[in-house]
Amino acid sequence: MLLNGSLTRRGFLKAGFAGVSTLVLTPFGMEPPAESFEPAAHVSLFTGRRRRGIPTFCGLCQAACGLAAFVEEGRLVNVSGNPGHPFNRGALCAMGAAALNLASMGSRILKPLRRKGARGEGRWEEISLEEALREIEDRLGALPSAVDGRKLVIAAPSWERTLLVERFLQVFGHGLFVDSEGWCHPVEAGIGQCLGSGGAMPVADLAGATFVLNFGADPLGSSRGLVGEGGAWTEAGARGCRRVTLDPRLSATAARSDRWVPLRPGTDGFLALALARELLTVGGVDREYLEKRTDLSVERLAWLLAPWTCEKVEPCTGVSARDVRWMAEAFAAAERPxxxxxxxxxxxxxxxxxxxxxxLLNFLAGNLDRKGGLWVPGRISWQEPGPAVRADGGGEPVLQGALAPAVESGRLRVGLLLSACCDPASLDPEPKRTAEVLASLEAVPFHAALTSTWSNTARLADLVLPAATFLEAWGLVARCDIEPDVAFLSLRQPVLEPPEGVRCLDELLLDLARNSGGILKEAFPFRDVGTYYRAAFESTVSQGPENEWDRFRKRGFVLVPVGRPGKGNRYRIAPTMESSISRLAERFVRAQVRPEGSAKTLILFSSPVRGEGRFPSKWLAEIDHDDPVWMHPEAAGRLGLKEGDRVEVKGPAGSLVTRVRLTEGIHPEAVAMSSLPAIPCGEKECFARSDPDRGLVWWKQEGPGDSARSLVPWPSDPTREAPGWMETPVRIERL
Structure with a gap:
């Protein structure tokens, strides 16, 4: 199916569904787009051989874009976007395209390894998969009777929290899942509690909006947002929606806006309150909505916001009072802001x-759950297949927050740590502190790392197990944050046969359940992971000609209706909002102190080629292989710095050496670095030794070698706050 630039995602869905109002709904299932792409057999233009096309979805970030992988005589020859998938509609970011490199990683771990000597010493012995499983099973079996409350902890990226993982933890009863990127969870949980969404972040309906104020979101500059929200951002501009981005840095999204407002780092909240005050002044408030759908009082808000004048916040935010009034008036005048x-x-x-x-700006405009406003995603109600799940104990299934602080504080006692495809010892804030926690036998008595390549976290493990790539594994994911009231179910299916002894997390847990006996074994009577996901799909999705399993495998996705939390409910947010305004008033006093001399505020930004699930890829290394510190020419000139100078960046938690890159696309009081290093920490080789492309390398790998996150300290209260990813004080010193 060919798509031109005039067809939006919403138009795509309507083309297939004849509009939401005429969806063919069953208890759980609806008719998919009429022209769904089904890769089958194709002929290579280069070799004339037949290629087998397999629909799947990408596993390199949580976006889960639909892919079409093509295999020729058992060899992966191409990976492209699935043009029939309603989310990415054939588009693919550079990371997704580079998935072809997964088939030829130069430093892939292929055998289980057991530690010899001290943790981190780097001495290993090769063992069989059966030996490795027995070691884990012995320690797993001891946890239910542990008197000190130690638990099984599975640390992995959020997209590894699968149905099978949740079922295993629920049945086992003495374990929990920890999102390896969960440092922002306390903030997101607070927002979710305010909206009654259970932690789901609100989504802007860019397809229906006529005016957008964007505070710090950069979908065009991130792997997980580029294809979906980034595409919607571009489409909104094409149909005339005015977009204003407020960000200290000229991000990729700010560059594709109608106006960029470079405010001082960390002052977004102050500016938003000044805008709210102006909305009250110019009459940009939906009083009927506030009265019926919230417990907010206009009179009380007017009193709370009275001190937040445009003139008061101008010196602190760096945004003129005239610009604040213009944004407020444009927001109030817009049909759907x-x-x-x-x-x-x-x-x-x-x-x-x-x-x-x-x-608060959206509540004042009355645009929650309205076209062009904000909406809160729902969650699909999966029906567990097979025997009824019986829990073998108590315990929370998910840790809200990050692993290392919870362990160091004693809030979490680990008996067995299973880290899967993550590297907190490199990518946590203050990673050396995290590494110290992982190196402690008292804090972490036993650590098994499931990984395909070496990392600093894997080097601190007691067992290293070879991990399957997403091209070698089954999976089933539901995304409810793309269109209101619709869930996108995507199927991952093996494209390549994994090497012997290589396991994905689901397969490893299935092996452990089978070998453990008792209720764990009873709860997992499934032949393999694919059998489990077929049973889960057929238990949840109403079956019909368009929704039966074989059709799902050929197409790679299906759409199902889903309810949304809080839709039509009354939001009880007044106490939370008042408390928030009070805390911002306290912060405002401290924010008057401006950095001087070499002191700057560090902003860490994302990149479409540096997602959380990236791997040593030669293609991505060629695209992006440097880690400079970005500075404004005016700020650099005051320090006697010019383009390419070597500097030391000193933060509260550490320092690193890199080179200066000058740009006017950043506030003079800020500096910026990529949040993730160009090459995954612990990896220096992107090429297999036999790869003929080794002789074509034209670039020189330069940079600090460590993640810029090493400059950022842990938050003072990790259960309530996120790290200062966007506002860490640093000093720049010339070398």
Missing amino acids: VAMFGRGITGGAHGLESALSVL
Whole structure:
């Protein structure tokens, strides 16, 4: 199916569904787009051989874009976007395209390894998979009777929290899942509690909006947002929606906006409150909505916001009073305005208060659950297949927050740590502190790392197990944050046969359940992971000609209706909003102190080629292989710095050496670095030794070698705050 630039995602869905109002709904299932792409047999233009096309979805970030992988005589020859998939519609980011490199990684781990000597010493012995499983099973079996409350902890990226993982933890009863990127969860949980969404972040309806105020979101600059929300951002501009981005850095999204407002780092919340005050002044308030759908009082808000004048916040934010009034008037005059936010806000130490201030603009406009406003995603109700799940104990299934602080504080006692495809010892804030926790036998008595390549976290493990790539594994994912009231179910199916002894997390847990006996074994009577996901799909989705399993495998996705939490409910947010405004008032006093001399505020930004699930890829290394520090020419000139100078960046938690890159696309009081290093930490080789492309390398790998996250300290209260990803004080010193 060919798509031209005039066809939006919503138009795509309507083309297939004849509009939402005429969806063919069953208890759980609806008719998919009429022209769904089904890769089958194709002929190579280069070799004339037949290629087998397999629909699947990408496993390199949580976006889960639909892919079409093509196999020729058992060899992966091409990976492209699935043009029939309603989410990415054939589009693919550079990371997704580079998945072809997964088949030829130069440093892949293929055998289980057991530690010899001290942790981190780097001495290993090769063992069989059966020996490795027995070691884990012995320690797993001892946890239910542990008198000190130690648990099984599975640490992995959020997209590894699968149905099978949740079932295993629920039945086992003495374990929990920890999102390896969960440092912002406390902030997101606070927002979710305010909206009654259970932690799901609100989504801006860019397809229906006519005016957008964007506080720090950068979908065009991130792997997980580029294809979906980034595409919607571009489409909104094409149909005339005015887009204003407020960000200290000229991000990729700011560059594709109608106006960029470079405010001072960490002052978003102050500016949002000034805008809210102006909305009250110019009459840009939906009083009927506030009265019927919230417990907010216009009179009480007017009193609370009275001190937040445009003139008061101008010196602190760096945004003129005239510009604040223009934005407020444009927001009030727009037919369907929306204020959105992203990690530029939630990634700050005071992200919750700033995010709530932006939410206040939407409540005043009365645009929650309305076209062009904000909406809260629902969640699909999976029906567990097979025997009824019986829990073998108590315990929370998911840790809200990050692993290392919970362990160091004693809030979490680990008996067995299973880290899967993650590297907190490199990518946590203050990673050396995390590494010290992982190196401690008292804090972590036993650690098994499931990984395909070496990392600093794997080097601190007691067992290293070879991990399957997403091209070698089954999976089933539901995304409910793309269109209101619709869930997108995507199927991952093996494209390549994994090497012997290689396991994905689901397969490893299935092996452990089978071998453990008792109720764990009873709960997993499935032949393999694919059998489990077929049973889960058929138990949940109403079956019909368009929704039966074989059709699902050929197409790679299906759409199902889903309810939304809080839709039509009354939001009880007044106490939370008042408390937030009070805390921002306290912060405002401290924010008057400006950095001087070499002191700057560090902003960590994302990149479409540096997602959380990336791997040593030669293609990605060629695209992006440097880690400079970005500075404004005016700020650099004051320090006697010019383009390419070597500097030391000193933060509260560490320092690193890199080179200066000059740009006017950043506030003079800020500097910026990529949140993730060009090459995954612990990896220096992107090529297999036999790869003929080794002789074609034209670039020189330069950079600090460590993640810029090493400059950022742990938050003072990790259960309530996010790290200062966007507002860490640093000093720049010339070398």
